[in-house]
Amino acid sequence: MPIRVLSDDLASRIAAGEVIERPASVVKELVENSLDAEATRVDVHIVGGGAQSITVVDNGHGIPSDELALAFERFATSKIDESSDLIAIGTLGFRGEALPSISSVARVEAISRHAESDAGARFLVDFGKTKPIEQVGSPQGTRIEVSGLFKNVPARLKFLGSPGRELSRIESMLASLALVYPQVSFSLNSDGRERLRTIGSGKLLDAVAGVYGAKIAEQMLELEPDDSAAFSVDGLISSPSLNRSNRTYLTISVNGRWIQSRRLSYAIEQAYHGFMPDRRYPIALARIRTPLDDVDANVHPSKAEVRFLREDLVYSVVQRAVRGVLSVSSPVHELGSGRASGSIGLFRIPGAVVNRERFNQFSISPSTSPAGGSKFPMWPEPTAIVEQFRLADSEGEVISDGVQGITPKETLPVLRVIGQAHETYILAEGPEGVYLVDQHAAHERVMFERVRERFEQNVIESQPLLDPVTVDLAPGAITTVHEHLDELNRVGWEIEEFGANSLILRSVPASLATRASGGGAGQILVSVLDELSEGGTGDAWSNRMLATMACHSSVRAGQILSTEECKDLIRQLEKAENPNTCPHGRPTLIQLNVNDLEREFKRR
Numbered sequence: 001m002p003i004r005v006l007s008d009d010l011a012s013r014i015a016a017g018e019v020i021e022r023p024a025s026v027v028k029e030l031v032e033n034s035l036d037a038e039a040t041r042v043d044v045h046i047v048g049g050g051a052q053s054i055t056v057v058d059n060g061h062g063i064p065s066d067e068l069a070l071a072f073e074r075f076a077t078s079k080i081d082e083s084s085d086l087i088a089i090g091t092l093g094f095r096g097e098a099l100p101s102i103s104s105v106a107r108v109e110a111i112s113r114h115a116e117s118d119a120g121a122r123f124l125v126d127f128g129k130t131k132p133i134e135q136v137g138s139p140q141g142t143r144i145e146v147s148g149l150f151k152n153v154p155a156r157l158k159f160l161g162s163p164g165r166e167l168s169r170i171e172s173m174l175a176s177l178a179l180v181y182p183q184v185s186f187s188l189n190s191d192g193r194e195r196l197r198t199i200g201s202g203k204l205l206d207a208v209a210g211v212y213g214a215k216i217a218e219q220m221l222e223l224e225p226d227d228s229a230a231f232s233v234d235g236l237i238s239s240p241s242l243n244r245s246n247r248t249y250l251t252i253s254v255n256g257r258w259i260q261s262r263r264l265s266y267a268i269e270q271a272y273h274g275f276m277p278d279r280r281y282p283i284a285l286a287r288i289r290t291p292l293d294d295v296d297a298n299v300h301p302s303k304a305e306v307r308f309l310r311e312d313l314v315y316s317v318v319q320r321a322v323r324g325v326l327s328v329s330s331p332v333h334e335l336g337s338g339r340a341s342g343s344i345g346l347f348r349i350p351g352a353v354v355n356r357e358r359f360n361q362f363s364i365s366p367s368t369s370p371a372g373g374s375k376f377p378m379w380p381e382p383t384a385i386v387e388q389f390r391l392a393d394s395e396g397e398v399i400s401d402g403v404q405g406i407t408p409k410e411t412l413p414v415l416r417v418i419g420q421a422h423e424t425y426i427l428a429e430g431p432e433g434v435y436l437v438d439q440h441a442a443h444e445r446v447m448f449e450r451v452r453e454r455f456e457q458n459v460i461e462s463q464p465l466l467d468p469v470t471v472d473l474a475p476g477a478i479t480t481v482h483e484h485l486d487e488l489n490r491v492g493w494e495i496e497e498f499g500a501n502s503l504i505l506r507s508v509p510a511s512l513a514t515r516a517s518g519g520g521a522g523q524i525l526v527s528v529l530d531e532l533s534e535g536g537t538g539d540a541w542s543n544r545m546l547a548t549m550a551c552h553s554s555v556r557a558g559q560i561l562s563t564e565e566c567k568d569l570i571r572q573l574e575k576a577e578n579p580n581t582c583p584h585g586r587p588t589l590i591q592l593n594v595n596d597l598e599r600e601f602k603r604r
Helices: 008-019 023-036 098-104 154-158 163-180 204-212 214-218 262-271 311-329 356-362 439-456 475-483 485-490 510-515 520-531 538-552 563-575 594-600
Strands: 041-047 053-058 107-113 120-126 134-136 141-147 185-190 193-197 220-223 232-238 250-254 257-259 284-289 353-355 390-392 398-400 416-421 425-430 433-438 462-472 494-497 502-509 589-593
Touching: 023 041, 023 053, 023 098, 023 141, 023 163, 041 163, 098 107, 163 185, 163 193, 163 204, 163 250, 163 257, 163 284, 193 204, 204 214, 204 220, 204 232, 214 220, 220 311, 232 311, 250 262, 262 284, 262 311, 262 538, 284 311, 416 563, 425 439, 425 563, 433 439, 433 563, 433 594, 439 510, 439 538, 439 563, 462 510, 462 520, 475 485, 475 494, 475 520, 485 494, 485 538, 502 510, 502 520, 510 520, 510 538, 520 538, 589 594
Parallel strands: 041 185, 250 284, 353 390
Antiparallel strands: 041 053, 053 141, 107 120, 107 141, 120 134, 185 193, 220 232, 232 284, 250 257, 390 398, 416 425, 425 433, 433 589, 462 502, 494 502
């Protein structure tokens, strides 16, 4: 065919395909316009999953009657002008494509009254064909009804999902906006049934309660922003014990714009590394604030993605904020609670009033290694460990403000070892009940923090093999070796390439020396590479490698430990930065609360 200019009608329908993909796209564009109009209430009504009709009503500033028809012209917008910097954009909509794109593939009725007008105006666009503006009575704000979506584009209509599936997408999108904008009251009604409602109190916890329910809101941890910093993040994250099987519960916004970002989602996931089991994901709301000129919002037709000038910095800010809250808030899991306990032991929080008698009962000095050595050689004692606590007698009178040498970490109560059960669990008594410690998970945490410390200090601890081992690898595994050879060398693997897909292994990490005798060294290396085959770079890959090494160097379930060895392991766990989970996110210990024990034995 010869080259020719497309008609305005066909060009508009093609352009609409970039902006309006499905009913959820319509709702998103209309609601973002409402938010830009500073609405404090947005009500959405859906019929037939949005394919039949979508109605969005807000109480924002409204559109002047003499501008209502202009709003439906392509590239017409009130949010930028010729002098605007297309990088520093502070509004949600700015491309001038939403209303004309929607009206080219649907019947659209808009009724709006501007804040300074006494009457409203009604404007109808029927699949691109306009009707005259009429004066009508209406409250301040805007009401837009979209019906018959994609009826003039049958191919697009054919690819829509079921009404239930399309409604689910709308609900998920609107829920995310409700979380990002807790000061706005949102509601969603579908076929006469209410599906979502938030009260618009301005409190993030109220928004979470409206979206996910009050029980989930109770278990959320707060991210507090640094108001003095140019880059900061606030929001809420779930306790590690509250997790989901997919990423749909991660909500991210940048300067008020709800976005999709694999990189920032990964930053949140990596912050949970070691606190949560693999392939489990948190519930999180991260509201990121950056300088406007550090974000390019003009990189996606529907504005679902942005580009950062300093993406690594934003990644770091998000990861550090989430990790910092988890580090000080991770609780000991209570048996049968189904979630993190709110009380995790005598020395959980500095400043807590405790009983002198119970304090004396559990205050113990570090144990010494048994004669003949131990499976758990003690780390060097800190030169000075001072924890501030308020001690009180039975009447609550403060006795002392300072105690030395109790436990190096606040997140673990001081435990008294009782023995070992099923050659797998260490039984211990603590101030709030009985604790069961998984010996493998606990030792894995200890070993992980030890090898990570050496790794970060560039201290190579290696054990040469008496006889070098030849290891045959799959092509994918040899690629992993090439990409991460420096990290593998830093932890003690001395490797030489031998042929296309083979290695000569001359040394192993010292922590694995006892398990690498005979042909075990090659098997361990292959196992490590297999477990790391999912990819990743930088700290994420290194942490996974160190966690895998820690797993292979730890005591196993079914291994008999003496009482002194159990004590050594518990003492080292008390020194760990994050003692409550192994590096793969499994709990190291669980608590059976003394109150629960008393209830089970009918003592109360």
